[in-house]
Amino acid sequence: MDQQLVSCYRHPDRETGISCTRCDRPICPECMVNASVGFQCRECVGREARARVQPRTVAGGTVAADPVLITKILIGLNIAVFLLELRLGDRLLRDLGLYAACGTDVTGQQVCVGVAHGPDDWYRVLTSAFVHERAFPPAHILFNMLSLWWIGAPLERLLGRSRYLALYLVSALAGSAAVLLLAPDVNTIGASGAIFGLFGATAIFMRRLRYDMRPILALLVLNIIFSFTWSGISWQGHAGGLIGGTLIAVGLAYAPRDRRTLVQWGTCAAVLVASVVVSAIAVAQVTS
Template identity: 75%
Template sequence: MEDQAVSCYRHPDRETGIRCTRCERPICPECMVSASVGFQCPECVGQAHRMTPQPRTVAGGRVSHDPFLITKLLIGINLAVFLWVQAAGDKVVTDLGLYAQCGTDFTGHQVCIGVANGEWYRVLTSAFLHQQLYHIGFNMLSLWWIGAPLERLLGRTRYLALYLVSALGGSALVLLVAPNTLTLGASGAIFGLFGATAVFMRRMRYDMRPILVLLALNIVFSFTWANVSWQGHMGGLAAGTLTAVGLAYAPAHRRALVQWGTCAAVLVLSLVLTGVAVAQVTS
């Protein structure tokens, strides 16, 4: 026996003989959503979707359709800034690069420039600056090889937080040890990803020898090659490793709190060290 035609509950001006298989409310063709058996209304479909557990990454992040989106965006931003530097010249580097200096002018008054002049944005903008093709080429290849798998492991937001905190950690150590040297590049953030990769490989009991050998070679490179900021590398490595420990070993019942608390703690520590460095330069 067929249902008598009634009005769609969402569109009263439309008659229909179809009902939702879950709530039995009448629905018109526009409101019908195909189900395994019959059709369902939009409300029932939405409720079922909310009740279905969403897939999560190892670190508790959401699984995305494009697990490498943030890595692609970071590479794109770095490449765009590189092209800007090539087009506009060294002024972009001096305006956005990392340094902090103070001195006296001909009148005997103190004059400060860079981060020492309150330009704190440099601690982050410097991490997206590159001048030489080999510099950005090596860094972006490393970011893709190390960052893309790590983004899939962490999820977008945790991965982005790790990257930015690592960059700030690298900038903090640069300002503490070599504030007068103009420093730029994504290496500090990438070293943070190296450290995080080692932490998660340890957490998941993978063979750590490949990442440890790669990390050791990069550390040796940092201290032996000329014009390489070992301070930025080691600062980023320390910040990334500390952050990753919180991300990887957070207890399940308080995972988000511990993870974001760790990110915030390392961020605050980096900013405090930056403040100490600026105070030393300006004193």
């Protein structure tokens, strides 16, 4: 007996005697995909491909089509803010920079500025990491963006987007916490705290992967020396970012595989909470 012909589920005008071995829907030659047994429709093949385990980075993140996209976006944001500074002048430095101070006005009343002014100004602990000096030549932003590309891009490949972004932002907050604790009355700006967090993380992962650590350690030592010898550089922000980034990287690099996600994000959350608590204590000291 001849097999009864039916219409393809995607092309009703085409008759076929073949069905998908997975969903049993009739498929024409255009819709057929060879399988180990028989043929499958393109939808079933697509679902199977999506269900497969995706490749992961060293830290367990998802491998992205553009593995350095976040680094590019961060550099773009910093440059965009810098161009806005050139347009608006010192006003942007005052509005986005990090500082906390209190004093008395002519009437004897206490007046607080910066983060000490109140919750509405706490945005500064993060926005200060995207503001740079307007000096010419623009060495501040140029050096930071080159460092962000050289250090950040390889690190983003290792971590994946979400872990890398968390490392960067929480390192910036850790740097701000150190500034508020040790030098709250100085208007502090720049991405250096976050970049020092990337330095610390790079050292941890080079150690974890058993790479030659001498180049990154030499570069880190040079940057630490510059932090303490060059005038106008916030060594407090550098130190805070370095400590925060290093602690996060330890959790990212050495988390046990069976609890990796929990330990990694738990470490990020712990450093984030610690940074907020230290910042709050520092501001309370300023306002007391």
